[in-house]
Amino acid sequence: MSPTKDAGLRVQGLQMRYGAQTVLQGLSLPLLSPGQVHALIGPNAAGKSTLLRGLAGLQAAQGQVWLDGEDISGWAPARRAQRLVYLPQSLPTRTGLAVFEAVLSAAMAGRRGRSADALTQVESVLQRLDLIELASRPLLSLSGGQRQLVGLAQALVRRPRVLLLDEPTSALDLYHQHLVLERVRQEARDQDMAVLTVLHDLPLALARADQVLVLDQGRLLAAGPPAQVIAPALLAKVYRVDAVVGDLAGHPALAVAGAL
Numbered sequence: 001m002s003p004t005k006d007a008g009l010r011v012q013g014l015q016m017r018y019g020a021q022t023v024l025q026g027l028s029l030p031l032l033s034p035g036q037v038h039a040l041i042g043p044n045a046a047g048k049s050t051l052l053r054g055l056a057g058l059q060a061a062q063g064q065v066w067l068d069g070e071d072i073s074g075w076a077p078a079r080r081a082q083r084l085v086y087l088p089q090s091l092p093t094r095t096g097l098a099v100f101e102a103v104l105s106a107a108m109a110g111r112r113g114r115s116a117d118a119l120t121q122v123e124s125v126l127q128r129l130d131l132i133e134l135a136s137r138p139l140l141s142l143s144g145g146q147r148q149l150v151g152l153a154q155a156l157v158r159r160p161r162v163l164l165l166d167e168p169t170s171a172l173d174l175y176h177q178h179l180v181l182e183r184v185r186q187e188a189r190d191q192d193m194a195v196l197t198v199l200h201d202l203p204l205a206l207a208r209a210d211q212v213l214v215l216d217q218g219r220l221l222a223a224g225p226p227a228q229v230i231a232p233a234l235l236a237k238v239y240r241v242d243a244v245v246g247d248l249a250g251h252p253a254l255a256v257a258g259a260l
């Protein structure tokens, strides 16, 4: 079947480099289906952030990217941003906006609908991410984790077709890590949105992702259901740890005995 017939995001033969250093060398991914959370895992410097920036069109990439059967490889970042929203690993800190204004300005970006709808959507996303009590606080006055949640609210309120998240839970406490992944998963289901999220937290990927993709030195090593992919042999090979993966009261659990 032609790749152009698939709903979702398809990546084939992606090449990306920094000067003479090739980071991705002809990377192809399984179809990133709508309605699902696809976790991108892999060690530091594997090329995860580079891949996300390439998909968002923020960094030059050779190869092909299809969205819902349409070749978007040649699309400029602004055009891609209408359908693919990218949340970077580190968020901008210089802004005078308050939380509500920041999320509202994201909601209004590139939209033609009524602003009354945008106000309702902003309030709703703030509720869902536990942020409503911070609505009038300046972003600069927030903690790192609170700011990360606002960044996610800004991404979700735009209701993209594809959501690209780079370590969206890295600054969050345990409750908010799971809250965020639950909300993102729900949103993916409700809006038929494909989510590609970089995660370093493997138990979180085990518990909350629909599919896991493993990137190592710019290559896709494995992809599939979390419990099949995140297995001791892979953890030894990719992360160089001695680990066991099992079942704890019906939930997937991972314990690391040590570095190899």
Ligand SMILES: Nc1ncnc2c1ncn2[C@@H]1O[C@H](COP(=O)(O)OP(=O)(O)OP(=O)(O)O)[C@@H](O)[C@H]1O
Residues within 6 Å of the ligand: 018, 023, 042, 043, 044, 045, 046, 047, 048, 049, 050, 051, 089
């Ligand atoms: N702006 C840049 N200029 C030059 N090289 C870069 C740049 N950004 C990343 N690299 C290099 O590209 C490779 C992949 O980096 P990338 O940031 O994509 O890794 P990552 O998988 O996101 O890692 P991490 O888990 O640490 O965030 C690394 O070798 C890195 O040093």
Ligand SMILES: [Mg+2]
Residues within 6 Å of the ligand: 048, 049, 050, 089, 166
């Ligand atoms: Mg990164």
